Amino acid sequence: MKILITGAGGQVGKALQALASAQGIEIVAYDRQSLDICDRSAVQEKISASAPHVVINAAAYTAVDKAEEEVEAAFSVNAKGAENLAMTCAALDIPLLHISTDFVFDGKKAGAYLEDDDIAPLNVYGRSKAEGEARVAAIAGKYIILRTAWVFGGAQNFVNTMLRLAESHRELTIVDDQTGGPTAADDIASVLFRIARKATQPGFNDWGIFHFSGAPPMTWFGFAQMIFKGRKTPVLKPIPSDGYPVPAERPKNSVLDCTKIKRVFDIDQPDWRKALSGILAEQKV
Ligand SMILES: NC(=O)C1=CN([C@@H]2O[C@H](COP(=O)(O)OP(=O)(O)OC[C@H]3O[C@@H](n4cnc5c(N)ncnc54)[C@H](OP(=O)(O)O)[C@@H]3O)[C@@H](O)[C@H]2O)C=CC1
Numbered sequence: 001m002k003i004l005i006t007g008a009g010g011q012v013g014k015a016l017q018a019l020a021s022a023q024g025i026e027i028v029a030y031d032r033q034s035l036d037i038c039d040r041s042a043v044q045e046k047i048s049a050s051a052p053h054v055v056i057n058a059a060a061y062t063a064v065d066k067a068e069e070e071v072e073a074a075f076s077v078n079a080k081g082a083e084n085l086a087m088t089c090a091a092l093d094i095p096l097l098h099i100s101t102d103f104v105f106d107g108k109k110a111g112a113y114l115e116d117d118d119i120a121p122l123n124v125y126g127r128s129k130a131e132g133e134a135r136v137a138a139i140a141g142k143y144i145i146l147r148t149a150w151v152f153g154g155a156q157n158f159v160n161t162m163l164r165l166a167e168s169h170r171e172l173t174i175v176d177d178q179t180g181g182p183t184a185a186d187d188i189a190s191v192l193f194r195i196a197r198k199a200t201q202p203g204f205n206d207w208g209i210f211h212f213s214g215a216p217p218m219t220w221f222g223f224a225q226m227i228f229k230g231r232k233t234p235v236l237k238p239i240p241s242d243g244y245p246v247p248a249e250r251p252k253n254s255v256l257d258c259t260k261i262k263r264v265f266d267i268d269q270p271d272w273r274k275a276l277s278g279i280l281a282e283q284k285v
């Protein structure tokens with residue numbers, strides 16, 4: 001099986017490349033410099049030339065706060081870029097695995113979010129991802145939209161931010177009223193390859209949206225406590241969201257119900273704390 005990957009320079013993109021090499025999967029990986037997904041003719045050219053069995057879109061505009069000002073840039077990548085991939089994949093009859101986010105929800109639901117719950121994004125990033133989902137669903141034909149959350153395991157994420165801030169702060173204040181499922185990029189990569197294998201089997205017809213995130217649900221404060229477990233500093237202080245003013249509002253409830261992906265693909269929710277300890281051990285923290 002040959003898989004074409006976009007956004008290869010990002011957290012999930014890098015994890016996909018590492019896992020492909022470990023599992024002996026043939027990939028053609030493009031980072032932003034080698035394939036800008038906003039360039040429709042480049043997308044057509046690269047996908048046609050390599051004729052992959054599956055395309056995985058790991059490219060995205062992910063700067064949540066910056067997106068409030070850079071609306072056009074966010075929509076250009078997350079909506080138009082996704083549309084470009086969907087159009088080419090549809091024309092060539094190639095399944096498209098597209099990644100989306102918990103931030104398409106407003107977080108006001110009492111329980112975990114199901115795939116067909118109404119979306120109502122609170123910020124520009126969430127709206128641009130929601131638009132990307134809509135275009136993929138309308139155009140791609142054979143598509144999987146994998147909604148995930150709170151990704152860590154690459155260069156830029158909450159874990160690295162916390163470790164960096166701990167170098168210069170004895171105390172950190174962390175929001176304790178937003179709950180979600182932290183998810184390791186390696187676990188997302190593994191799930192995407194499992195889906196790719198099943199989706200290319202004859203007769204597969206379970207296209208659609210799937211939720212996948214780590215367990216157990218946790219607040220950002222709880223996540224920070226796990227990052228610094230066993231350390232005396234920094235001292236962590238729980239605060240409400242309005243105690244940490246940022247340009248983009250985040251959903252209070254980001255918990256994704258992951259029973260559909262278990263039922264259809266037999267994929268379990270991984271314990272994110274396991275991946276976190278592995279990452280911290282590697283960094284000798
Ligand atoms: N990070 C998170 O917490 C979460 C992420 N997701 C989703 O998961 C997916 C992967 O995210 P993640 O790996 O964390 O994100 P990253 O920001 O780590 O990676 C995204 C990559 O896409 C690249 N990119 C940006 N614009 C383009 C473009 N026009 N053409 C091609 N590549 C481009 C970026 O390049 P450059 O760095 O040069 O801009 C970057 O390398 C995304 O769809 C994201 O929305 C979902 C839930 C949570």
Ligand SMILES: Cc1cn([C@H]2C[C@H](O)[C@@H](COP(=O)(O)OP(=O)(O)O[C@H]3O[C@@H](C)C(=O)[C@@H](O)[C@H]3O)O2)c(=O)[nH]c1=O
Binds near residue numbers: 062063150165174220
């Ligand atoms: C750095 C910092 C953040 N926070 C809060 C702000 C925010 O509510 C929360 C997380 O902040 P971050 O900016 O690291 O993460 P954020 O950009 O909100 O992460 C999101 O990224 C996008 C791409 C997604 O799709 C989401 O699933 C989610 O992972 O922690 C604190 O309370 N104290 C701090 O010192």
